[in-house]
Amino acid sequence: LCLSNIADRARATLTAATTTVSVGDRVTLICSVEKSAGWKYEWFRRTSHTSEDTINDGLNGNIRVSQGGIYRCRGFRGEPAVYSDPSDEVTIQITFSNKVSVTQKPSWSQIFRGERITLTCEVQGGEGVQWEYEWRTPQSQTFRTKQKDWTITASISGDYSCKSRPTDDSYSATNWSEALRLSFLDPPKAQISRSGGTLTCSVNPSSSGWSYYFYREKNQEVLTVQNTDFHSNREIRVSQGGVYKCRGGRGEPVYHTEFSDPVTIVAHKPKAELKITKSPVGGRVTLSCSVKPSSSGWSFFWFRGEKPSKLLRTQDADFLSNGQIRVSQGGVYRCRGGRGEPVYHTEFSDPVTIGEFNPCVI
Structure with missing residues (x-):
């Protein structure tokens, strides 16, 4: 902006009826130079992304604008023109009517300090617009995000709100949402x-x-x-x-x-229990092993002979199921259960002696 070098130059003053106006409405800007007459006015507008342009030249001191942006003015009069100092800048914001709300995920009723939660800024009727988002915390700090989700670590209780603006227009935005009040509890x-x-x-x-x-x-x-x-x-x-x-x-x-x-x-080891469930004379004998008190997850291990006993394998007996075998060889039999990793074993069952013909319990 090129200005004339004149000492004690007058200064323009810019006033606005409001600095926030709803989309589609206009706001009146008034430019004036005090203590003198005969002034005409130049108006200028810029944004944070564009350079300053002249938007109105040589008119009176009142204009009505519907665009958001940064405005200023100056006066001039005479021939050749004598210019006043430019006014201070005034920023005009355009407000969209879209309703905005804040939601919380997860939607737990109680949140503890240190937990991570996600706040979402929802714009009603904003389809087709590329939005960016501004958040306001209980400390009145503001943060901007490109996405509608904002993940925070719970720390400060109070009101959280958001608003949105088009990514290509820094001077248009929705109103602030109603506040979402969050109360964070001490760690449980x-x-x-x-x-x-x-x-x-x-x-x-x-x-x-x-x-x-x-x-x-x-x-x-x-x-x-x-x-x-x-x-x-x-x-x-x-x-x-x-x-x-x-x-x-x-x-x-x-x-x-x-x-x-x-x-x-203080636990007492459970004990295995061994029973003869079938004993035909001169035939093979079926033995069943279980754990008392009853509980799940056990595998069963079979032994024959006096201590130390021999662990039975598939070649030594018919394994009918996890807890049942059939044997045809006489001797002293025991069993025990095991589960977990490393394996936790029960106590051995009481021994059962299988005779050549007549099995009996000792």
């Missing part, structure tokens, strides 16, 4: 309770969406279905003694609660 702690050989894990305060992880002893390795009897997501049945604790986890990436206080289980 898991609780472990015991009823007999059953351990139950819960999260305090109670909330939804949790998976539960159980641990034994000091190695902190999580128990799995391969080495533990899971009754449900939050409940296991244990047969091994030791120190147990648990914690909850939810979300992606997983957010974990604090560990529960430990609980000590």
